[in-house]
Structure formats: structure tokens, C-alpha cells
Amino acid sequence: MTFATIGGRRGALWLRRIAASLGTMGVTFLGLLLVTFLIGRVVPVDPVLSVVGDRATQAQYDAAYRALGLDRPLIEQFWIWLTKVFQGDFGTSNLTTRPIADDIARVFPATLELATVSIVIGTALGIPMGVWAAVRQGKLVDQIVRIVGLVGYSAPVFWLGLMGLLLFYFKLDLISGPGRVDISYEYDFTPRTGLYLIDTAMQGAWGAFGNVFSHIILPASLLGYLSLAYISRMTRSFMLAELGQEYVTTARVKGVPEWRIIWVQALRNAAVPLVTVVALSYANLLEGSVLTETVFAWPGLGQYLTNSLQNADMNAVLGGTLVIGVIFVGLNMLSDLLYTLLDARTRDRQ
Amino acid sequence: MLHSRFLASVALSALMLGTLPAASFAETPADTLIQAWSIDDIISLDPAEIFEFTASEIAGNSYETLIGYDPENVSDIFGKAAESWTVSEDGKTISFTMREGRTFASGNPITAEDAVFSLVRAVKLDKSPAFIIGQLGMTPDNVEANIVQTGPMTFDFKMDKAYAPTLVLYCLTATVASVVDKKLVMEHEANGDYGYDWLKTNYAGSGPFTIKDWRPNEAVILERNAAYSGDAPPMARVIYRHIPETATQRLLLEKGDIDIARNLTAVDIKALEADPEVKIESGVKGSLYYLGLNQKNQYLAKPEVREAMKYLIDYTTIADTIMAGKVKVHQGFLPEGFLGAYDETPFALDIEKAKALLAEAGLAEGFKVTMDTRNTPEITAMAQAMQQTMAQAGIELELIPGDGKQTLTKYRARTHDIYIGRWGPDFQDPHTNASTFAYNIDNSDEASAKPLAWRNAWDIPELSASTDAAMLEPDAAKRAEMYLAAQKEVLATGPFVIYAQEIEVFGERKNVEGVIIGPSFNDNNFAHVTK
Numbered sequence: 001m002t003f004a005t006i007g008g009r010r011g012a013l014w015l016r017r018i019a020a021s022l023g024t025m026g027v028t029f030l031g032l033l034l035v036t037f038l039i040g041r042v043v044p045v046d047p048v049l050s051v052v053g054d055r056a057t058q059a060q061y062d063a064a065y066r067a068l069g070l071d072r073p074l075i076e077q078f079w080i081w082l083t084k085v086f087q088g089d090f091g092t093s094n095l096t097t098r099p100i101a102d103d104i105a106r107v108f109p110a111t112l113e114l115a116t117v118s119i120v121i122g123t124a125l126g127i128p129m130g131v132w133a134a135v136r137q138g139k140l141v142d143q144i145v146r147i148v149g150l151v152g153y154s155a156p157v158f159w160l161g162l163m164g165l166l167l168f169y170f171k172l173d174l175i176s177g178p179g180r181v182d183i184s185y186e187y188d189f190t191p192r193t194g195l196y197l198i199d200t201a202m203q204g205a206w207g208a209f210g211n212v213f214s215h216i217i218l219p220a221s222l223l224g225y226l227s228l229a230y231i232s233r234m235t236r237s238f239m240l241a242e243l244g245q246e247y248v249t250t251a252r253v254k255g256v257p258e259w260r261i262i263w264v265q266a267l268r269n270a271a272v273p274l275v276t277v278v279a280l281s282y283a284n285l286l287e288g289s290v291l292t293e294t295v296f297a298w299p300g301l302g303q304y305l306t307n308s309l310q311n312a313d314m315n316a317v318l319g320g321t322l323v324i325g326v327i328f329v330g331l332n333m334l335s336d337l338l339y340t341l342l343d344a345r346t347r348d349r350q
Numbered sequence: 351m352l353h354s355r356f357l358a359s360v361a362l363s364a365l366m367l368g369t370l371p372a373a374s375f376a377e378t379p380a381d382t383l384i385q386a387w388s389i390d391d392i393i394s395l396d397p398a399e400i401f402e403f404t405a406s407e408i409a410g411n412s413y414e415t416l417i418g419y420d421p422e423n424v425s426d427i428f429g430k431a432a433e434s435w436t437v438s439e440d441g442k443t444i445s446f447t448m449r450e451g452r453t454f455a456s457g458n459p460i461t462a463e464d465a466v467f468s469l470v471r472a473v474k475l476d477k478s479p480a481f482i483i484g485q486l487g488m489t490p491d492n493v494e495a496n497i498v499q500t501g502p503m504t505f506d507f508k509m510d511k512a513y514a515p516t517l518v519l520y521c522l523t524a525t526v527a528s529v530v531d532k533k534l535v536m537e538h539e540a541n542g543d544y545g546y547d548w549l550k551t552n553y554a555g556s557g558p559f560t561i562k563d564w565r566p567n568e569a570v571i572l573e574r575n576a577a578y579s580g581d582a583p584p585m586a587r588v589i590y591r592h593i594p595e596t597a598t599q600r601l602l603l604e605k606g607d608i609d610i611a612r613n614l615t616a617v618d619i620k621a622l623e624a625d626p627e628v629k630i631e632s633g634v635k636g637s638l639y640y641l642g643l644n645q646k647n648q649y650l651a652k653p654e655v656r657e658a659m660k661y662l663i664d665y666t667t668i669a670d671t672i673m674a675g676k677v678k679v680h681q682g683f684l685p686e687g688f689l690g691a692y693d694e695t696p697f698a699l700d701i702e703k704a705k706a707l708l709a710e711a712g713l714a715e716g717f718k719v720t721m722d723t724r725n726t727p728e729i730t731a732m733a734q735a736m737q738q739t740m741a742q743a744g745i746e747l748e749l750i751p752g753d754g755k756q757t758l759t760k761y762r763a764r765t766h767d768i769y770i771g772r773w774g775p776d777f778q779d780p781h782t783n784a785s786t787f788a789y790n791i792d793n794s795d796e797a798s799a800k801p802l803a804w805r806n807a808w809d810i811p812e813l814s815a816s817t818d819a820a821m822l823e824p825d826a827a828k829r830a831e832m833y834l835a836a837q838k839e840v841l842a843t844g845p846f847v848i849y850a851q852e853i854e855v856f857g858e859r860k861n862v863e864g865v866i867i868g869p870s871f872n873d874n875n876f877a878h879v880t881k
Contacts, residue, residue, distance in 0.1 A: 043756075049762075095393055106566075162595075165598070297591065303567060310754075310755060
């Protein structure tokens, strides 16, 4: 057998795998959208109301009803929507009267920025805390980490947000209040990416950068804390499993320094499942946290989707669902990729 | 200051333990008025389509209508974009003369051509508020023949009947009668849409402010109109920030990061009264709070039950304690301040009387009924108070909570028992409420007109006829009498338990002066605000 044929077979295998995952993805998306679409149609809210209001005449109402395509059979409505999506047209929002793509391009960066800072905080603190708790299992540190995690799980985010604002913004005056940036800095930079930290840094508007940072830090810390609770708990249990393995005992017998055993050898193995944990936390944050966004007047995806759903603005809801679906699938694929980089066995299994 | 704030934030991010004291006093820019308001109901900035509270207020500050009135004394009507008018002998035609020498923000002159265009456009586009002009006999087909330019600064407004002149003039004070810049709008016309697609997110007016930007669910920014023909507003900018959470609004106000908070709850208002940096201002609004009793329900259809319900509301507790100054007791279907408004409050909580009435109806044991209740804290609190008082007379009131659009969808389909609602007048004339509380010419499920009387299946051919007659009465005093009579009848026999009128409350920083809180949202005015 020559090298070329091995390469060819491998190539074909890869192609088949890619085709299979694309197929699965396609079916997943189609199912996701169909279910969302149907939910939107069974919600007991009349979507025409948000277009024409409560005072419209019957004729105006009927005209809007037809314009929204609601007089057609459900499946036909879905088909029309789907074919338009394939042409890159996600429709128009009834509420903002703008194309869905524009709306999402406006609200998503706000959520993306908040979620990214949050997950950085959550991971940077959560993993060391989890490792520490595992190493000192049953000791005081472990108990503290568990209590911190428990509070993060159980305290309502809405309440934590308001209390955080009251303390750090109102009483101590350490940070800026709700919103993304103060009005006085709003004209110091042009939003290009929509990620204000990056926009201000790229344009050298450091005053505005500081202001944006002092706005984002509290909501991000709060959301970071919630993911920290989950990440530290999972890290702890993964680490406990690793520290009980034979290779750890062997390393200890061979005299490898303890810090190296914990932070390099054990953590590296625990990192494989942790990647999924972090990716899922990140995906959750990217859906937009509607309560946090409401308390902090953060114009993100969560608020947008909730408001759209309450008004049965289905184009907007479907567009948002699609974005979230893509994020979930994308992050899953990314964590699969990271798996192969971190874990030699998954590479060899090919 | 900023540097220390930034450093402090960094310290906070490390462990949220930072305690660097950074003395800073938040303050809004001196030439900018910043308001926190829940503005997610805005769906359009086109005056031909605007019908929501927020957008009406924005239009009221950025467009000029043909006719205006003094917000402090609504019966004082005067020309705004129009200078004067004469009514023909048969009462069917009103001839308007426009004010000379005025311009739009674009610099284009304001002429009769723009006025005619604006009214014709509104009727032709046929969006929700089009009926305000349409009810005067204008249809998309005949409007071009009925609203006609007669000279550079004059035009005629021809109606199918001799409607009461007060009615016509009040209709022309509504947002839908704003004068839009024809030249500018038509530059953006596409497919015969009268520039609608463009104007719903843009601006073509002549008011004290221009609409610079609308970012949905985020902010609306108004800027001083340099070409405004009146006195230049002291504020260079008025900014509305979308802050949905009321507790957040309160924190921002106390801190001085906003100048005005618009959605304060009764609890917030009470707490703020003690803050020396903040003042509370209020104005009576036209919205009424009421219960709609569906006559399709076998119990509610009994006249004695309808009357008993009116004795089972604790009016004063709701106004003074639950809503704490955000409403006042009111029972007639015309809000205080309207021509012919009935301001007496004959009903008060009287359990014994209600029990007697229920016994008369053969329901001494009481009955069970549901109420669709919007899940906002205030509506829920009022509903719970009613639940309690009704229970004392044996009526078991089950609250069905729902989102605003959800409860409204059910109400519009007449599938409710009781609906707890809020109704705001569409324009300043009494006909606006009479045509919904006292008008129902077709009570069938297929009816094309669906006023509130229809929604509660109240069949009233005679009352509807007198509502029609009041619309044509030229004498204002006689007209007022007719509306008084209608209100008394609805109060005595109708399926509406009207219990309060809205008071709009602003929490303001103490340096803010000159805010006008008018009877409707397009009367709320910021053109003279200083701080």
C-alpha cells in the first residue's frame, strides 16, 4: 500500500465526516427553527397588535394581517420565511421596523462584549478556585469555595445586580451606573465593531475606554460570578478524579514537585472536559441574560428577544434563535477542536 | 477623577473587594436633558403612524400640528402652523390660512401645500391614527378632492357633515395632523409610499427639537432645531434613555446621572420625597383605569350585578395608598379637563349595598368570575385589592395574569369575563371616549367596528345614536350637556367600572425647571426647560 492511497482514504473519510456533521447540523437547525416558529404561532398573543396597535379599524387590521402573511397555512408561512432566509433576507422586525440582520448586528455586540468579559472573569477565577478546593478537599478552603458557588447558584441575579449597583455605584461610587457608556463620552468614538472596549482602544479614546470599562465591570463580574460558581464546582470534581489516578501516585513516588503534579499534569487532563464546561457557560452568556440586561439597561440580545417574544414579533425571535443556534453549534465545534489539541487520544482515534 | 474611577474598577474586578474612595459627583452636561423612560413601545417616528405614548411625546416636541391648545386650559384653542380659520355657512367647510415666514428644520418654507400633503398623506397611508381625520368624512379615495389647496398659504377642509367645529379643531391638534416637510419627504419616496419607509425612522418637521437618532430599546436623541420659528430651546439636546427597570431609574436619578425619571413606582416616589436633591412633579393625564365587564357572562349581564360591582371597589385606598398619587378617583368616561367631563364620584365602597343588589339579582350566595390581569406590579396590586373587597360580598374573583399583549388579545376577542384596563383618549375632544364607551352599532361577533362597548358585548342602539348626535352639535354648551347625560347613563347602567384617572409623575433633579406635563403625552413639553 502506498502513502498516496492512505492519504486518499483518509481524505475521503474526512469528507464523509464533514458531510455527516453538516447534514446533522442542517437537520438540527431546521428542527430548531420549526419548533421556534410553531411556538411563536401558538403563543396567545396577536402579532398584528404590535403593528397596528389597539385602536386600528378592522380594515387596517386585516391589511396588516395579510401583509404579515398570517392568512396562509402555517407550513406555507414557514416555507416562505425559510426560502427568504436562504436568500439572506431575515425579514423585518414589527417592533423596530428595521431589518432583523441590522437589529441583531446592533444588539449582539453588546451581549458579546459582556459575555466575553464575564467568561474571562469566570474562568480566570473559577478554575484556580476549583483546583484549590480539590487539593484541600474537606478543608476550610474547600468549604468556602463550595459556599461561594452555592450562593452564585441560588441568589437571584436580579437582586444581586440591584444590590451591586446600590453598593458599588451608589454608595461607594467606584463604578459607573447602568448603560454601556456615559453620554458625555458617547461622541468621543465611533462604534465600528460594536464592542466598545475594542472600539475605544483602537481609536485611542482612552477616556472613553475607562468609562466603558467602569460600566461593564459590574454586570460582567456578576455574570462572571455565576459562571464561576459552575466552573469552579466542575473543576473541583474533575481535579478530584485526576488526583486519585495512578499516574499522580507514580509522579509523587518519582519525586515530581507537587505544584507540577497539580497545575501541569493533573490540570492538563482535567482541562479536556473543562473545555466543554467553559464553552457551554460562554454559550449561555451569549444568549443574553435578560434579567441582568434589564437591571443594567444593557441593550443586548436578551432584552431584544424577550421584548420580541412578548409582542409575538416572530421574525425577530427566529432571527435571534438562529444566531444562538449558530453560536451553540460553533462553540461545540470549537470545543471538539480543542479536544483534539489537548488530548492526544482523540487524535489517534481517527 | 476618571483615572481613579478606572483604577478603582480594575481593583474591583480583581476580587470585587476594592475600597478605593473615588470622590466623584455624577452630573449630566449643562445643555443636555437626560430622561430615563421605558421606550420599547416606539414602532415608528412617522406622525401619520405614531400612536404610542412615547413616540407621541417625541413628535409633540419635534413637529408642529395645525392647531394647538393651552395644556393648562384645554378649551383655549389656537393656530400653530395655521394662523386662522373660517367655517362656511353650511358648517361643512373650514378654510385655513397658514402662518407666513416659517420654515422646516431643513430650511424649506412651510406652506399650505405641506399642510394639505400631510393630511392627505395620513389618510392615504391609512395607519392606526388615520381615523382621527377619517371620521370627518375623509377616505383614501375622496381625501384629495376634500382637502384642497386654494392659494400658496390657504386650503379648504371639506367634510361630509357639519361636524361640531370644536371636534374638527381638536382632531387637528392630534399628532396625526402634524405638518411634514413635503419636499424632503418626497425626495425619499419609493413605490408611491409617500416617503413612509424613510420617515418612520427619520425626521421632517419644524418643532423646537429635531429627532437626531432613534436606537430601538436604547435611546432617542433630540437636538435643538436651529431653524425653529419660536424661541430657541435652552437645551441643546434632550436624550431619552431606555431604562426598563424602575429601581434602576431611581438609582440613576438619586445619583444625578439622569435629570428626569419617568417610570417611578409608588414606592419609589414615596422614598424620593425625602431626597433634597430630587423633586416630584405631576400632571393629570387623560388615561382612565377601568374594569370591562363582559356581558356575555351570565352573571355580569345582570344590571344589579353591574351596579353592585361599582360598590365593590375601594376607590380611595387604590388612589391614595396603592397608587400613592399616581391616580385620582374618577368615575365618568370623560377625563377631567375635557369638554363636558363629569367629575362627580357617586360610587364608594359599600359592601352592604352591593350584597343587597346581589340578592336582588338572585345571587345572594355570590358567584365565581375571572379577571384578565396584566402582570405589572401596579395593575396586579389594584386587582388584588378588588379581589379582597369583592370576596366580602361573596364574589370569588380569580386573577388570570398575563403579559400586556396577551391579555389584550383575549379582550379584543371578547373571551374574557372581566378585563382590568387602561384607556387613553386619542385626541382632546369628548367624542374620542364617547365613541368607545358609549357607542356600539353592531354587537355581532363579525362587527367591523369594535369599540370598548362592543368588546364587552354591550348592545346600546339608543346611546350610540345620541353619541352620533353630539358629534354634530355646533353649540359647545349644548354639546357638553349631551356628554354629561351620556356619562351619567354609562355610570348608572354600563358594563364599565371606571375607578381612576392617571396622574403622570416625574422625578426630577431639583435644578430642572420649566417642564410642562400636559394632559396628553404629546403635550409634555421640554422646549423651555432650563437646569
